[in-house]
Amino acid sequence: MAMNYPAASHGVWTRGAIKVIGGGLAGVEAAYQIARRGQRVILFEMRPEVYTPAHQTPYLSELVCSNSFKSKELTNAHGLLKEELRRLDSIVLRTADETSIPGGKALVVDRERFSKIITEGIEAHPFIEVVRGEIKDIPSGIVIIATGPLTSDGLAEKIREVTGVENLFFFDAISPIVDGNTIDMEKAFFGSRYMEETDDYLNCPLTKEEYDRFYEELIHGERVYFREFEEVPYFEGCLPIEVMATRGRQTLLYGPMKPVGLIDKSTDKEPYAVIQLRRENEAGSMYNIVGFQTKLTYSEQDRIFRLIPALKNGVFLRYGSVHRNTYINSPSVLNNNLQLIDNSRIFFAGQITGVEGYMESTAMGLVAGISVYTSLTGKTFLPPPEDTCIGALLHYITTKKKDFQPMNINFGLLKEYRKKDKAKIVANALESISIWKERIENNAGL
Numbered sequence: 177m178a179m180n181y182p183a184a185s186h187g188v189w190t191r192g193a194i195k196v197i198g199g200g201l202a203g204v205e206a207a208y209q210i211a212r213r214g215q216r217v218i219l220f221e222m223r224p225e226v227y228t229p230a231h232q233t234p235y236l237s238e239l240v241c242s243n244s245f246k247s248k249e250l251t252n253a254h255g256l257l258k259e260e261l262r263r264l265d266s267i268v269l270r271t272a273d274e275t276s277i278p279g280g281k282a283l284v285v286d287r288e289r290f291s292k293i294i295t296e297g298i299e300a301h302p303f304i305e306v307v308r309g310e311i312k313d314i315p316s317g318i319v320i321i322a323t324g325p326l327t328s329d330g331l332a333e334k335i336r337e338v339t340g341v342e343n344l345f346f347f348d349a350i351s352p353i354v355d356g357n358t359i360d361m362e363k364a365f366f367g368s369r370y371m372e373e374t375d376d377y378l379n380c381p382l383t384k385e386e387y388d389r390f391y392e393e394l395i396h397g398e399r400v401y402f403r404e405f406e407e408v409p410y411f412e413g414c415l416p417i418e419v420m421a422t423r424g425r426q427t428l429l430y431g432p433m434k435p436v437g438l439i440d441k442s443t444d445k446e447p448y449a450v451i452q453l454r455r456e457n458e459a460g461s462m463y464n465i466v467g468f469q470t471k472l473t474y475s476e477q478d479r480i481f482r483l484i485p486a487l488k489n490g491v492f493l494r495y496g497s498v499h500r501n502t503y504i505n506s507p508s509v510l511n512n513n514l515q516l517i518d519n520s521r522i523f524f525a526g527q528i529t530g531v532e533g534y535m536e537s538t539a540m541g542l543v544a545g546i547s548v549y550t551s552l553t554g555k556t557f558l559p560p561p562e563d564t565c566i567g568a569l570l571h572y573i574t575t576k577k578k579d580f581q582p583m584n585i586n587f588g589l590l591k592e593y594r595k596k597d598k599a600k601i602v603a604n605a606l607e608s609i610s611i612w613k614e615r616i617e618n619n620a621g622l
């Protein structure tokens with residue numbers, strides 16, 4: 177049954193309830209965070225009536241691919257993010273812990289038990305009503321949209337109406353991000369084309385021999401192939417670098433590896449080829465390789481991109497990719513409480529906000545749930561501090577930037593990463609999350 181509006185007859189108590197669309201990781205977390213604070217929620221999930229091309233079960237919080245939530249170790253940003261969620265009483269994290277199976281340093285779950293236990297818990301919650309059916313229009317009242325990377329077409333159209341055509345994307349074209357601490361600065365130089373004095377770009381030069389070797393490895397590198405539903409209509413502006421390279425040995429030299437106007441002071445010449453890195457944050461802890469969106473496998477990205485001399489020891493905080501992915505231009509359309517700037521009754525949560533990954537989406541579900549609850553109490557939402565993983569992700573997706581691309585959690589996002597060691601960053605994050613928790617539990621906002 178497709179619904180333009182949610183049915184009004186799901187029980188008297190549902191009147192005035194918060195509506196959450198999408199029973200994935202983010203929608204479930206948002207619904208739970210609101211309900212555990214005593215407010216009523218209707219959670220709409222289109223499965224089993226309508227399936228996305230990747231989901232296969234009727235369960236809430238289905239994991240569409242891997243059953244791993246990545247590292248458990250606190251010295252890894254994925255591990256730290258999970259610990260923060262654990263401390264904030266995340267239902268997704270708690271259930272992941274309950275259903276974990278051996279997986280070495282990673283938190284790996286029994287896929288079916290995980291989703292089943294969440295479904296049972298949510299369906300039995302006295303303050304949550306689960307309604308099955310595709311939502312095709314944005315319902316009245318306060319709504320959280322958490323329909324994920326495979327949001328159904330009808331609803332996507334409505335989201336486009338409220339965000340603006342230019343602010344909804346159906347595919348991502350992601351360039352890798354390098355940890356600023358791991359770039360060999362002796363082999364790179366700052367400067368924009370014809371403007372040596374600026375430090376907007378960090379240029380990584382290659383000689384002809386280095387370029388030829390890089391080129392050969394690039395065109396033969398192993399790629400991730402698309403599943404049928406993921407087939408991406410490539411646009412000229414966002415061709416994967418290896419696809420562009422197959423057009424000819426010189427093509428990259430006129431595109432993303434163009435050296436024109438860039439003088440390397442150590443030789444006083446234009447290099448044969450240049451790869452340009454652009455800061456992702458003010459601190460310079462993360463550098464984006466400009467124009468290097470790619471379908472190479474992660475291990476091939478490590479191997480091939482490290483042939484660039486300045487990146488020989490580079491550590492990638494985010495790998496490049498090209499995906500089917502519905503997401504909004506959050507920095508332009510959302511406040512830092514995940515609420516639409518132009519329509520205060522609509523909130524977004526999960527991957528559709530421009531985070532990438534299971535736990536990152538859960539985190540943005542948790543924030544949206546707490547944010548909505550706070551707004552109901554008439555208070556102003558207090559965002560999680562930027563020295564926590566959750567706060568850093570929220571800050572990233574809601575801060576204006578040129579060329580917004582989805583982001584996974586990594587230490588480069590955290591404030592002060594360049595200045596502090598990991599142990600200190602972890603200690604700060606955990607202390608900050610405890611203080612934030614106390615504040616939101618006690619007074620629900622500012």
Ligand SMILES: Cc1cc2nc3c(=O)[nH]c(=O)nc-3n(C[C@H](O)[C@H](O)[C@H](O)COP(=O)(O)OP(=O)(O)OC[C@H]3O[C@@H](n4cnc5c(N)ncnc54)[C@H](O)[C@@H]3O)c2cc1C
Binds near residue numbers: 201238309325528537
């Ligand atoms: C093919 C694929 C593979 C992936 N592999 C991984 C991986 O290995 N590891 C990883 O960390 N991340 C992976 N991701 C990303 C991961 O799926 C997301 O980060 C995460 O599931 C997002 O959570 P979410 O709650 O935002 O969206 P989802 O988990 O997708 O939940 C959205 C829910 O909304 C429902 N829905 C959609 N439209 C409507 C509508 N109109 N009405 C009602 N309900 C609707 C959907 O049925 C779904 O249940 C993958 C994504 C895809 C597409």
